[in-house]
Amino acid sequence: MIDWIRAVREAAQSLPVSREWLYSLALVPAIVLLRILLLRLHLRRHPELEIEEKRRVLVMSRNMALLACAFVLLMVWATEIQTFALSLAALAAATVLALKELIMCLSGSLVRFANKQYSVGDYIEINHIRGRVVDINWLNTLVMQIGPNPLIGRLSGKTISFPNSLLLNFPLYRDNVLGHYVVHMFDIPVPIHLDSDAIVPRLEAVLVEKCSPYIDEIAAYLQAVQLEKLFITPPAQPSISRVPFDDKVYNLVVRFAAPVNLRLDVQQAVLDEFIRVQYRLLNDAGH
Template sequence: MPLFERLTTTIPGQWEKVIATALLVGMGLLASHLWARYLSRGEISAEKRRIHLVWARNVIWFVVLLIMVSVWASTLAGFALSLAAVAGAMLVVSKELVMCVHGYLYVTLVQPFKIGDVIEFNQFHGRVVDIDMFATTLVELDRAGQRTGKMVEFPNGLLLTHPLKNASPNGVFALHAIRIPVPLSMAQDLERIEAAAMAAADRTTSPWREDAMDHFRKAAEENFIALPSGKTKVSWDFSDPEHLVLVIRVASPITERPKVEQAVFRDTWHAIHQPSPSAVPSAQPQP
């Protein structure tokens, strides 16, 4: 029997719905493609372009799925009892799949993170670039905040059972703690080291310091929570008696954190290795 006749026998009287379903899928693909081309011609940043693309894609396919269900509703109604039994079996067999969908609903409704945020999840650390119904994709970052060139993808179901840390919850600006190890041989000169670190941090963050402070103040008022002021602060971590660690907290744009860390570390390290004024011998007058 020819293939067309087999399909006709298998789906009697349902060809209109099959054609409608194919058209819906085609329209969804076309709409996603046209939206991506429209965004590529705009003058917005790559991060905002990615946010709009993911949001529009999810909305388009949600609408397509909703229409497809309504098209096949009358046919599915006849198999309600069978579908109930199959659904029960799928809940047992496909538990992970159901958890992924629930995880996507959790991300959509609660919004613990969004496209462009830097998150730490299990052993993963990276910037969120895609969120779909089943998985979240990250661009992996190293400890210095530099891209490693690797992509990380994890199922959304893990979000329901594992804690997550969002390193950029307050929008454009974020607080960043820069840790600089200091040799114990320099422990007698802590004041000079703190002053050098404060000067280096203030010099690096001066272009946006006032904007960052305004940003954190507005975020605290809107969210009704107490947030740091955004001012530069210096402290010491002496939890390990064999090592001293200077901690410099600065406010910086999320995308500039790696550059800020390198600049503050370099300037501080150069400053503390310069001989102190008291250590420079004064010139003796000639007889």
């Protein structure tokens, strides 16, 4: 056995290819093959996973495999990289400037990974980009667009890709930070001459009707999150606040808690009722 290993080593050394290339050509495919085998084994052992969970596992395994390949190549080529880096010391400043955007994208990815800011399936908004995350890599994030009207939270069918460098320069908003539930808010502009006392009770009745089946359940969940993660969680009770805006309109700020997949239905029900009430009030004023 020892003689066989020695013979293999001598044969490898006699080849006109450096050991670094041999290790690279052997280890990288091995990592890719291992990732495929582990992914298939995991999916076979958990056939009940939903498509979002499978997508999350797929994306995570791909990114971890890329990281492992990069680490292995760095270790194999460390000596050559060090020599090459020393020879390019005079060009270091120019290289940093040329790779500034790439470095910022990688830095944004590290920030996202370290802080667990979002993952596949989350609803996010950054720099006026609103959508549901469908793919993440080390350079950019792909989302299914929501909107484009801010009061319409449906998927538009379009995808938007943004560089992860945005995470370093703009605030990130995440809707489903509370898991399966969300505290949702939106504004309704109302003409200044319409009496809010004739509008708000009707909208509150719709909110209570739509949200009451979940209020106790959500309140208990928010209390558990507050005790476990030491978050200051908002109340689960729905509310409507009246906010002055200018001499033409005032805003009704609607706030409620609901399951993530039902928040748009509740919002649309409130908007439908507002349109009906506004129509009646405007017609009564015209007569």
